[in-house]
Amino acid sequence: MTGLLVKDLYELKKLWIQPRYLVTSVVITLAGIVVFNSSALIISIFISVFFINTIQTLFVEDKKNGWNLFVKTIEISSFKIVSARYLLSILVCLALTFVNAGISKFLWLMYRDLSFQEYLILTLIFLTVTLTYIFVMLPFFYLFDENGLTIGILLGVLLVFLISxxxxxxxxxxxxxxxxxxxxxTFIGISILLLLGISSFICSFLILKWKG
Known part of the structure; x- marks a missing residue:
């Protein structure tokens, strides 16, 4: 499973270190800090969500370069494949949360319009939202590949509308x-997040087994 994780990290690194992504993210974040003050945290969150969505690229690349066929020949278990992808996704969410925590600390030192505790709460909310988002989207990525993001978001919007x-x-x-x-x-939130994560993992595992 370690090899699968390293392979995915390498693919993401190739995408993330492209100058256009790095420069755009830094410029937008700095502009947000200068122009929008503490609201720059919101901009940073949107940028982070963009980077989280690049996880879908891994599914597209796996299909394009024949990786899915290759893993069948070496008999890597579906459990290990799905586990590595979920572990990577969680690590990405944690890394981006750490970045947003740093931005929160910087904004608190500069403006102090919110207490440091409130910035920490926003950071924890960000982690919760990103984990929820990725747990919901991963089964769609497994089922629909390059169309997973679009279909998942459309169904999510429809579900929110119906609930409202x-x-x-x-x-x-x-x-x-x-x-x-x-x-x-807090206990209810953590319990729901764990149940969502487990349910998401099981769905992704069954989808991968079904697609064979």
């Missing part, structure tokens, strides 16, 4: 969250 049409749901959720402690909210 449920009368009184938002008020019920807000009332429920206000009735429990911060510890209970």
């Amino acid at each position: 049409r449920i009368s009184g749901l938002s008020e019920y959720v807000i009332t429920f969250l206000r009735s429990i402690t911060n510890f209970e909210i």
Whole structure:
């Protein structure tokens, strides 16, 4: 599995170190810090989401260069293949969260319009959102390859729209969250994230086995 992880990291490195991506990301982030002050954190988050979406490129490249056929000949288990891809995705989310934490620290030192604790909370929210996003998207990447991102986002938007049409749901959720402690909210959030991650992994594993 280590070899699979190194292979994926190498593919991402080739994509990420392209000057156009690095220069654009740095310029946009610096411009956001100068022009938008603390709102630059939002810009940084959008850039991070872009880098997370490049994980889909791995699936496209695997299909294009014949990697999927190659792994069948050397009999690497589907479990190891999926595990390596999920581990890589989690590492990417953690690395980008670390970058955003650094930007948060810098913004706090410069502007102090939010407390340092609030910036840390935003960073933890970012980690939670990115992990949720990647857990939802990975099965779509496995099932639809290069079309996975588009189909996943469209279905996600449709699902959010349908949920928003449920009368009184938002008020019920807000009332429920206000009735429990911060510890209970954290515990519920972590539990949901773990269940989502496990369910996502199982779906991806079954899809890969099915595609053979």
